[in-house]
Amino acid sequence: MTEAVLKLTILGSGTSTGVPVLGCHCAVCSSIEPRNSRTRCSALLEWSGHKVLIDTATDFRQQALREGIELVDSVLYTHAHADHVHGIDDLRTFTLMTGQAIPVYAARSVLDRIQGLFSYIFSETDAPGYRPRLQVNEVTGPFGLFGQQVTPIPLVHGPGESLGYRVGNLAYVVDCSTIPESSWDLLHGLDVLVIDALRFREHQSHFSISEAIEVARQLQVPRTLLTHLTHDIDYPRHSAELPEGVEFAYDGQVLTVPLPVTGEQRNIC
Ligand SMILES: [Zn+2]
Numbered sequence: 001m002t003e004a005v006l007k008l009t010i011l012g013s014g015t016s017t018g019v020p021v022l023g024c025h026c027a028v029c030s031s032i033e034p035r036n037s038r039t040r041c042s043a044l045l046e047w048s049g050h051k052v053l054i055d056t057a058t059d060f061r062q063q064a065l066r067e068g069i070e071l072v073d074s075v076l077y078t079h080a081h082a083d084h085v086h087g088i089d090d091l092r093t094f095t096l097m098t099g100q101a102i103p104v105y106a107a108r109s110v111l112d113r114i115q116g117l118f119s120y121i122f123s124e125t126d127a128p129g130y131r132p133r134l135q136v137n138e139v140t141g142p143f144g145l146f147g148q149q150v151t152p153i154p155l156v157h158g159p160g161e162s163l164g165y166r167v168g169n170l171a172y173v174v175d176c177s178t179i180p181e182s183s184w185d186l187l188h189g190l191d192v193l194v195i196d197a198l199r200f201r202e203h204q205s206h207f208s209i210s211e212a213i214e215v216a217r218q219l220q221v222p223r224t225l226l227t228h229l230t231h232d233i234d235y236p237r238h239s240a241e242l243p244e245g246v247e248f249a250y251d252g253q254v255l256t257v258p259l260p261v262t263g264e265q266r267n268i269c
């Protein structure tokens with residue numbers, strides 16, 4: 001029996017502006033180091049032959065071209081800030097290709113916001129060729145997806161909130177300034193944590209780098225990727241200063257973690 005594997009691809013490791021920042025000529029924005037070039041924050045999870053997108057970032061089309069993504073089976077939304085949803089229209093190409101609606105998962109407030117921002121997508125009168133077809137699912141707790149449990153992690157994001165997601169022993173915790181007491185239990189026993197770590201200085205809506213490192217230390221995670229990064233972070237220079245087991249995420253980064261074998265998969269085997 002082959003072991004089930006979860007594959008993570010960092011589609012975008014950048015904050016809402018992306019890096020380089022338009023009009024900025026700082027050392028990082030002018031850098032030729034590819035890991036200093038950051039598209040808007042997003043990730044792709046793959047298991048059992050299925051591709052699950054976390055957010056449709058502003059740069060989704062470029063990310064999909066870069067990573068050769070030709071189909072998406074489902075989308076998990078963290079929250080409805082522009083940088084995490086504005087690539088939504090590019091799902092249209094996939095739904096035109098398959099004729100199938102893509103299941104999307106989000107908290108009720110996020111679904112409401114997306115349906116308000118992109119009302120044409122949910123309009124019954126607009127021609128289907130001009131809008132992606134989405135099948136909307138409200139997240140109210142853990143749910144099954146392609147033979148695995150997906151666990152939403154409620155997070156505080158400044159004055160708002162967002163949802164992290166855990167699949168197997170990998171958790172994606174973005175965007176986040178505080179992890180509520182009740183969510184800590186959902187993050188025990190991780191192999192990999194991908195966490196919002198905006199910059200060195202504090203910010204009201206995001207963890208700073210030292211705050212994110214402290215979360216990883218408390219959870220005793222063996223491998224932590226810091227993401228949603230600004231142009232304050234110079235990948236080669238600042239990587240050397242990180243503690244063992246903590247690294248900066250970069251666009252195109254790929255890793256795999258073993259997945260627990262579920263009853264459903266055992267039956268298939
Ligand atoms: Zn963001």
Ligand SMILES: [Zn+2]
Pocket residue numbers: 020021024025026027028029030231
């Ligand atoms: Zn800059």
Ligand SMILES: [Zn+2]
Pocket residue numbers: 079081157175
């Ligand atoms: Zn946000």
